[in-house]
Amino acid sequence: MTQLAEKPDVKELEKPQLIEMLRQMLLIRRFEEKTAEMYSRSKIAGFLHLYIGEEAVAVGAINALNDDDQIVTHYRDHGHALARGIEPERIMAELFGKDTGVSRGKGGSMHLFDAKRSFMGGYAIVGGQLPLACGLAFANQRLRNGRIVLCIFGDGAVNEGAFHESLNLASVWKLPIIFLCENNFFGMGTDIRYVSAVIEVYKRAEAYAIPAEQVDGMDALAMYEVTQRLARHVRAGYGPAFLEAITFRFRGHSMADPELYRKKEEVQRWRGLDPITALRKQLDARGAIDDAAFEALQQDVEEVVNEAVRFAEESPKPPAEALYSNVYYEEPAADA
């Protein structure tokens, strides 16, 4: 693994980098709107969990990491995968269940993987990825490769035993992990206030002597700033850090969600805090973008997403033999 240079401080971010972050957020938004459309047209099946509204969390945090830092996340993973730079068409192809998908059609929406980009996977058992993050970080520590792990999970995962065991182990062994909790106040249809003894999630990290912060997850630059700061701390060998990002999902938990459990007004209020509008304003203030440039970005993203759909549509299905491959490890083919 080549150790890449650290990313610049938020204040030193140049125009192109700021624009790129905005582009990624627009891409995630448009990409997911399209997946919803494709789901209703039965091009995509299974569970589809949209990230719309939470884009700033993924884009801010992941852009602040080194490119070879590892990411391990949950089933709501499109945003994280796109922010990490995985090709939209290969993600769309995965959702279409095609052989050209990132997981060759075996994983689907909840299980995106990309070894080349140290994207260690989306996992669908709530809390199940936290122990894996400990192991990945443990390996980094032993191999002294300078890589850290970004472990992403939701507010609902905090009540799983795996959360407790993982934070304790990470703290005792000083593992290089940033635990990033995307607190969108709901675990499926359950309000965090009814199921969590302490609703300020970051405070629970104190029980493990892990430094913890809370951040506005609707502000991409704030996410970038705090993630980079924590990454330095973690990379320096001081042990894990915990970050609670306050955010909100604008859509239902999954496409199947009737949303009986929350008020339209609440959703509306949050839509008013749209992270994309927010970042656009910030860039505007820095004179980094004008309307024309913004529309150009939208244009660009629109084409990328349409191209992704075309690619997915035209891609071949996995061959019948694929059912039986990869159950056990196989020597990689020459091209791999």
Added chain:
Amino acid sequence: MTQLAEKPDVKELEKPQLIEMLRQMLLIRRFEEKTAEMYSRSKIAGFLHLYIGEEAVAVGAINALNDDDQIVTHYRDHGHALARGIEPERIMAELFGKDTGVSRGKGGSMHLFDAKRSFMGGYAIVGGQLPLACGLAFANQRLRNGRIVLCIFGDGAVNEGAFHESLNLASVWKLPIIFLCENNFFGMGTDIRYVSAVIEVYKRAEAYAIPAEQVDGMDALAMYEVTQRLARHVRAGYGPAFLEAITFRFRGHSMADPELYRKKEEVQRWRGLDPITALRKQLDARGAIDDAAFEALQQDVEEVVNEAVRFAEESPKPPAEALYSNVYYEEPAADA
């Protein structure tokens, strides 16, 4: 269940009650010394976990509860069973694997049960009894029967996922439970400092907004005082409480333990703080006991323990059919 009167405050404990507590501690001590002897004579088999050195925790805490409050504990359960008033001979018979044992020879040392005394069992999967405590307390809450649950576990159990899930649930649902952690600084051969991010166990309860205290587990009266105070709080419906008792086991983890992991000096230092000597001094100061009375107690306990062994020896083995009974619930026989 008849609701019994609460126990008196520690200052109001009368001489007979104080003497009884001392007697219980002597009984536990002598009983277990005898079980060790019987183990080496192969009268007892399996795992045998001695409580010697920790007697004040069980005696102080359990005497402060109402007699119909429920106790659920771990495999190191002889002390808790004796303090709850279960007949020594029926416990010894259980260890001998006899039909007259509290669990009719099916449970052995790690699984003592006594429904009549609301002794809900000793459990051998570390942390496995905490979820049960939540359920028992939940039932008490719904049945409004005024009973609370004393859930006993060790410092090692604190790192199990079950601990986390149970404390969170108990707090959110305001369940009537006292979580009693017997912190003897070792989980089997592992020093708490190497495996727990926060070694002051009671502080971990803060992550669940559960009021928590630390107490000298070598002081029976201090145990009594704090347990009774917490019991009032819990019984009043304010939700669970957490108590960390600092104690030490004078013997190995189990009879099989070579004790490679700790220094003789450390054990000696703690033996100097013997909880029985300590309580005897306190009673002496209160003029509640003199040497003659103490020797009488020892005499009495000696006879009780010998009688228990005789009873166990002479008791019949379980009938061969017992292997197949109780796999599923059976209507109780007339006498039960």
Added chain:
Amino acid sequence: MPEIAFREALRMTLREELLADERVVLMGEDIGAYGGSYAVTKGFQQEFGPERVIDTPISEEVIVGCGIGAAMGGLRPMVELMTINFSLLAFDQIVNNAAKICYMSAGQFHVPLVIRMASGAGSQLSSQHSQSMEGWFAHIPGLKVVVPYTPYDARGLLKTAFRDPNPVIFIEHTALYSRKGEVPDGDYALPFGQADVLRKGDDVTLIGYSGSVYQATLAADLLAQDEISAEVLNLRTLRPLDIDAILTSVRKTNRAVVIEDDWKFGGFAGEIAAIIMEQAFDDLDAPVARVCGTDTPIPYAKELEQAALPQPQQIAGAAKGLF
């Protein structure tokens, strides 16, 4: 008799239990405000209140352990685990506590607990969300394992589950929730351990449970086209297992195919095959055939997933192979 959906049969019964017995409480993830991930408890929290129909944290181990303790403590709890895949997180509580407390305490305590969970594949949920582990529960002494196929089964067996003083694992195949079937208005209960001869036949016995019974009936249709008369057996419960019904049918047809969504190797179909061959060896004209899931995790892509599951054509083919 009126036709209602499998889901309705469950709802009807759960409502009756909630109305009939104060001690009945339902606990689980998203069974309240959300209405249940498969809408089985929809509206219940509004009707019975959050004290009776309780949303839990995402903490499978304590949800189940709490159900066990509540049952020991005098309530009549029903715990919903959303899906069988998540039961792995509560396996210790189920195997080491629920199934053993009555035994270890020599009958001083027992655990009248119903644990419901959805099972099965077929909705493109990929490997972690598509498992069928009914056989693992059936392996454990101390548990009872219920696997209804029809709405009639669902209602009658759930009733019995709430009358049973032991821990009952009640498994619902997701493909069945919306399927309709006749259910009498009146109250009735179906005993555990009594299989149902869903279709009479003379040439071969197709044995299934839960969702796989449906595949068996489709296979029976295919076989009928070839003048092969298949008897279809719906097991209804795996523990206790109605061995008599299985042997009676096989002694008549002299051939059997066992169908199971779960992996074949080390699966429950092997137990059924072994029992038949042990006890009806001389009645068999051919070894018992098994048609099960492929020896792979379940993939996401539709065609691959379908290929991983027992198909009517395969079952019919296996049956014909016995002649």
Added chain:
Amino acid sequence: MPEIAFREALRMTLREELLADERVVLMGEDIGAYGGSYAVTKGFQQEFGPERVIDTPISEEVIVGCGIGAAMGGLRPMVELMTINFSLLAFDQIVNNAAKICYMSAGQFHVPLVIRMASGAGSQLSSQHSQSMEGWFAHIPGLKVVVPYTPYDARGLLKTAFRDPNPVIFIEHTALYSRKGEVPDGDYALPFGQADVLRKGDDVTLIGYSGSVYQATLAADLLAQDEISAEVLNLRTLRPLDIDAILTSVRKTNRAVVIEDDWKFGGFAGEIAAIIMEQAFDDLDAPVARVCGTDTPIPYAKELEQAALPQPQQIAGAAKGLF
């Protein structure tokens, strides 16, 4: 060849792996300062340091998950779970992650992890500490399951486990640790999926694995007294399973008894019996017999516990019943 104990064979091999490969780390509860609850790693922490031989918190789920992640991340970890009973707390990690990551990622990641655990009953540890769930692991595609009987097996198979790029569940019956057997000094590895004909015979095949092979050999002695020549098959691995060796032997003897400590109903012995009857139906003079643990939790009392486990007399009796 020198005779060494099963435990020694494991120690020798683990030491070699630690010496040979920097990436090898051992993690588990009490494997360091305490020396391992069955003394398999005694002295290792002193020799290799706490960085290589690591005491973990009592947190089975993260211990296993950490092993999986470490394996994905480039190490060669060995996780010790103390006993198979505690593996239930890590079942989700084993079933949903270890066994599926290679598949779900289409081979982009794999999990070269060895998970060791002690298994079996017979020491009066009562219901929660006496289970044998080898068959459950064997049921899961993506895992390999190793069940050594002799010290020779233990050394050769553990070597192979460390060479395998997949998650390997390595199960050690507690009754075997102190048993001695011949082990060559030199380095050697035993391939997975090759059973061992421990004793040649013509009249009946006794099939066992891990601890149950010992009962099988005792039964063979009893049968010899009645002029019945029993062949004893030691399976060595359950996944992959050496079906050829089983069939070859049964085609010769025409009779088979499968012995397993675990509960019979829904257990792995049923799979073996089913396979034999499916593939050697016409070679059988009698249905395959199974001698397994009783359908009860394991009780504490000595006589009751012994009655719950397969005994040589029972095995011999079952074998005679086939004539």
